[in-house]
Amino acid sequence: MDERKISHMTVERITNISGLLEIEDIWHELEEEGKVYPFNTFEWVLNWWKYFGHGKNLEIIVVYEGTMPIGIAPFMITYFEKGLFAKRIKFIGSTNSDYLDFIVRSGYEKQFYTAIVDFLEKRIDSLTVLDLEHIPEDSEFFPYIMGSNLYYDYEVQDICPYIELPDTWEEYLEGLEGKFRRNLNYEVRRFFKEYDASFYVVKDFELVDRAMDTLINLHQKRWRQKHMPGVFYSKRIRDFHKDVAKDMFLKGELSLFELKDGVKTVVSLLSYHVGGIRYYYISGYDIEYSKRSVGNITVGLAIKHSIEEGDRVFDFLRGDEEYKRNWTSLKKRNMRFVASKPTFLGKLLCKWVIVENGIIKKIKDRFNG
Numbered sequence: 001m002d003e004r005k006i007s008h009m010t011v012e013r014i015t016n017i018s019g020l021l022e023i024e025d026i027w028h029e030l031e032e033e034g035k036v037y038p039f040n041t042f043e044w045v046l047n048w049w050k051y052f053g054h055g056k057n058l059e060i061i062v063v064y065e066g067t068m069p070i071g072i073a074p075f076m077i078t079y080f081e082k083g084l085f086a087k088r089i090k091f092i093g094s095t096n097s098d099y100l101d102f103i104v105r106s107g108y109e110k111q112f113y114t115a116i117v118d119f120l121e122k123r124i125d126s127l128t129v130l131d132l133e134h135i136p137e138d139s140e141f142f143p144y145i146m147g148s149n150l151y152y153d154y155e156v157q158d159i160c161p162y163i164e165l166p167d168t169w170e171e172y173l174e175g176l177e178g179k180f181r182r183n184l185n186y187e188v189r190r191f192f193k194e195y196d197a198s199f200y201v202v203k204d205f206e207l208v209d210r211a212m213d214t215l216i217n218l219h220q221k222r223w224r225q226k227h228m229p230g231v232f233y234s235k236r237i238r239d240f241h242k243d244v245a246k247d248m249f250l251k252g253e254l255s256l257f258e259l260k261d262g263v264k265t266v267v268s269l270l271s272y273h274v275g276g277i278r279y280y281y282i283s284g285y286d287i288e289y290s291k292r293s294v295g296n297i298t299v300g301l302a303i304k305h306s307i308e309e310g311d312r313v314f315d316f317l318r319g320d321e322e323y324k325r326n327w328t329s330l331k332k333r334n335m336r337f338v339a340s341k342p343t344f345l346g347k348l349l350c351k352w353v354i355v356e357n358g359i360i361k362k363i364k365d366r367f368n369g
Contacts, residue, residue, distance in 0.1 A: 010116045014060035020046065023062060026069045029257060033105045034071070038272035038279055039097035039134075043247035045074055048093045051240040055079070059089065063115045071104040071112035073119075082356060086349050088131040089123070096237075098160070098279070098317040099334065100134045113144035120339070121149055129338040129349040130170045134158060134318065138334045151342040153350045155357055158318035158334035163327060165311055169304045180326045184300055187293040199301045202256040208249050211256045212242045217269035218284030233284060241270075248272060257305070259298045261289070267298040277313040278306045299327065 014020055021086060027042040038044055049058070053076070061073035071309050074092045081088055091100040104112045120130060130150070134157060135141070166172050173181055191197050202211045216232045223230030232238045248254035252272050259267040269283040280302065285294050316324045318334060336357040340346030 008065065009111060010064040011115055011119055012064065013211070014062065017049065017058070020049070020058065020060060023060075023072075026062065027072060027103070030069060030072055030103045030105055034103050035101075035312070036103055036181050036274060037099040037101065038248070038253065038274050038281075039093050039099055040074055040091075040101060040103055041248075041251075041253070041274070043251060043253075044244055045092050047240055047244045047247065048097070049076075050243075051236050052096075053092075058092075061091075061116065061119060063112050065108065069105070071116075072104055073102050073116050074100075075352075084129075084349065084352055084356075085127070087128045088353075089120070089128065090131050091133065091135070094131075094133040097134060098158075098281075099136055100132070101136060101139050104140070109140050112143055116141075117144045117148045119345040120145070124150065124339070124341060126341055126343060126345055127349075128340070129346070130337075131330075131353050132335075132337040134334045135337055137335055139335075142337070143336050145337075145339060148339075149342065150339040151347055151350060152337065152339040154199070154335050155335040155353050155354050156333050157336040157357060157361070159320035160318050160332050160334060161320065161324040161328050162330050162332065163303065163314040163316075164309050164330060165303070165314055167278040167307070169307050172303065172307060177326070183293070184296055188297050188300065189292065190276055191259075191292055191297055198260045199298075200258045200260055201305070202249075202258065203311060205246070205249055206257065208254075210240060211258065211265075211268065212245050212270075214265045215256070215270055215282070215284050216241075218265070218268055218286060219282065220284070222284060222287055224348050225287060245270070255300060255302075255305075257302050259294055267294045269298050269302055271302065273311070276311055277315055278302070279315045279317055281317065295323075296326075303327070360368040 014023060024042055031041060059075040059079040061075060062069055063071045075089050077091045078088045078090055093100055102112070102116070124130060148181050202208060216238055220230045220232055232241065245256070246255055253272055254270045255278065256274050257269040257271070258265045266289045267283060267285040270281045272279045272281060283295065283298065303314050320331070336354070338350040338353045340350050
C-alpha cells in the first residue's frame, strides 16, 4: 500500500491481493453508501482478478477524507494490450463486465473525483493512457476529467436497453405492442396447460452449483448448434461465473430463474439484483422447446417477479439485440473513454484506442446482425 496527501484527502494505492482483501469491509460499506453495479461489487472484482488478473497489475485507489473512506477507483494496469506499445489504466473487469464505474459515497462526489483526477494527472506519463470501458454515459466522473489538464476522447461503446417498471404486471403488459402482448399471454397459458410447468427461483445455496451447470449446458448447446463458441467456452470462464454466482447468492444479490417441465429445466436465466435493479445477465434454453417461445415466457415471468418484488428497473444490459425491443424502447449508453498527456504521442494513443473500439463494435454488430 502507498499513501499520499491531496490537501485534506488521503489517496491509498492497493497493488496486491492481500491489500484488496484488507479493504473488503470498506468496499462493502461504500456499496451501501453509493451507486453500485454487479460488476464493481467486491465479489465480482475479487473473482475477476482471481481468474483474469494474470499479466496485469492491481492499481486500486481508495480516497479518504480524514479517516472516512469516500470512494474507490477499481483500476488495474495492462501492458502492450492489442499491440499498443503503452500502459493502460483500466477498470478491473474490462471486456467481460457490462457497467464499470467508480464507487463513491453519496454527497462526497466532488472531493472524490477531484482527488482521482489529481492522481491521474500525476500518474499518466507519455506512454500511459487512461482507457475506461463500459462506463455509463451519466457517470459523474466526466465533468471532472474533462476539466483536467489531460487530453481526452470518447465514443459510444454499448447500447443498453432497460425497463422502468410500473407498479403492476398488468400495467406493464398494457404498454407492450398489441400483437406481442397477445402472443405472450397465449404462449404462457399454453405452456402451463400442455406441460407439467413451473417457474422456479433457486433459493438453496446447495443448488446454485447445479443450477449454474444447467445454465451453462443449455446456453452452450444452443450456441454450438449455431457453430459459435458461446459465452462459457472455456473452463476458466465457467469457473469464474460459478464462483461469482455463489458469492452473490450468499450476499442476496443473485436470482437464478428456471422454467421447468416436471423436473426438467427448460430455460435458465441468470440475473443479479442490486439496489432495486434487476440485471438480466444471460440465459439458456432447451432447443427442443424452442417452438413454444420458452425464452419469452421466462423473460416475461422474470419481469413479473421483479415488479412483484418492488424493483424499479429491469436492465437488459449491453447489446441492442432485436428481441429486447419487444420488451422496451428505453435505452442508455456506455462509453469508451480515453485520456492521455496532451502531446502528439498521447493524442495518438487515444486515437488508437478509439479506432480499436470502432473495429470491435463492427465485429460485434456483424455477429448480432
